[in-house]
Amino acid sequence: MNLAKRLEGLFxxxxxxxxxxxxxxxxxxxxxxxxxxxxxxNFIILPYAQKENLALLKDNAALQERMGEDNYAKMxxxxxxxxxxRRIIQTFVMPPMIxxxxxxxxxxxxxxxxxxxxxxxxYVQVLSALAHAGLVNSLLGNAVRLALIxxxxxxxxxSTSLALLFPRLEVTSTPYxxxxxxxxxxxxxxxxxxxxxxxxxxxxxxxxxxxxxxxWFVKALANIGMGLVAMSFLR
Numbered sequence: 403m404n405l406a407k408r409l410e411g412l413f414x415x416x417x418x419x420x421x422x423x424x425x426x427x428x429x430x431x432x433x434x435x436x437x438x439x440x441x442x443x444n445f446i447i448l449p450y451a452q453k454e455n456l457a458l459l460k461d462n463a464a465l466q467e468r469m470g471e472d473n474y475a476k477m478x479x480x481x482x483x484x485x486x487x488r489r490i491i492q493t494f495v496m497p498p499m500i501x502x503x504x505x506x507x508x509x510x511x512x513x514x515x516x517x518x519x520x521x522x523x524x525y526v527q528v529l530s531a532l533a534h535a536g537l538v539n540s541l542l543g544n545a546v547r548l549a550l551i552x553x554x555x556x557x558x559x560x561s562t563s564l565a566l567l568f569p570r571l572e573v574t575s576t577p578y579x580x581x582x583x584x585x586x587x588x589x590x591x592x593x594x595x596x597x598x599x600x601x602x603x604x605x606x607x608x609x610x611x612x613x614x615x616x617x618w619f620v621k622a623l624a625n626i627g628m629g630l631v632a633m634s635f636l637r
Contacts, residue, residue, distance in 0.1 A: 405431050412537060412594065420531055420598035427530035433505065436533070436540040437498050443544045444493045451557045456481045458574075465635070508532060508617055512599065515613045520603040531598030535591045543587030562586050579629040583622035592618040 403411075403422045411419030459465065459478050466474040480488070509529040516523050543562060550560045558573045565571065565581040572578060592614045600610035 405435075408432070408534060409537065409541075412534060413542075416594040417597045420534070420594070421601045423530050423534060424527055424598060424601035427524075427527045429526070429530040429533040432530075432533040432537060433502070436501060436536055439540045439544060440497050440501055441494055443548055444497050446548060447551055447557050448489070448493060450551060450555060452481065452484065454556065454558045504621075505529070505532060505536065508621065511617050511620065512613065515616065516599060516603040516605075519609065520605055522604045523602040527602045528599070531595060531602060535595040535598065538591045538594065539585075539587040543585075543591075546587070563588075574633040576630060579633060580626055582629075583625055588618065 403419070403426075408419055408423070411422075456478070459481055469477065484492070506529070509525060509532050512532065513523065513525045513528045516528065546562055547560060550562075551557055554560055559569070561582050563582045563585040565578050568578070568581065571581070593611070596607055596610035596614045598610075599605070599613055600607045603610070
């Protein structure tokens with residue numbers, strides 16, 4: 403099955419697509435597409451993110467007191483006038499590294515969870531299924547988010563999660579951070595992933611859904627924890 407057919411199958415016929423991937427796992431081209439899409443997305447939104455991050459830092463008396471006046475001034479200046487190397491790292495280095503590490507770690511969690519109840523399945527099969535399922539979020543999800551960001555001229559106030567229903571919530575608040583994890587495209591991604599897990603581990607779709615959404619839940623908890631730590635720094 404070539405890449406074009408796999409991409410089409412993700413959205414219109416996920417079950418046979420993931421069954422084909424379970425029989426003949428491939429993942430490199432899917433990861434490359436996800437990386438290119440992610441880099442392009444971050445390149446476009448960087449000016450908006452920089453502007454909003456600067457607004458969060460400026461006139462933050464509590465942060466200035468904790469850091470000291472000199473360190474605070476250096477941070478504000480670095481955010482307002484980022485060096486070329488910093489821009490490169492923010493766009494071309496860190497996001498791809500996070501994506502790849504996340505893919506490898508989540509695949510490992512899914513593999514371990516699947517093998518607890520089955521003797522079937524390999525890590526490469528799981529990696530292939532997750533890499534393809536992730537394209538729902540990397541391609542379609544980021545395309546929708548990009549359209550919203552360009553329309554609203556805002557990154558922090560843009561979401562495809564339950565937070566969209568509560569526009570008055572502060573982006574640094576705990577409820578907002580929690581709600582952003584219930585993202586439509588993430589739920590879609592982990593939902594269709596279950597077809598792959600069922601085919602890989604030879605289990606029922608119900609068990610595959612339970613495993614898939616369990617990993618989503620663990621991922622959401624980790625993101626909430628990191629988000630709370632990051633935002634507490636600005637409060």
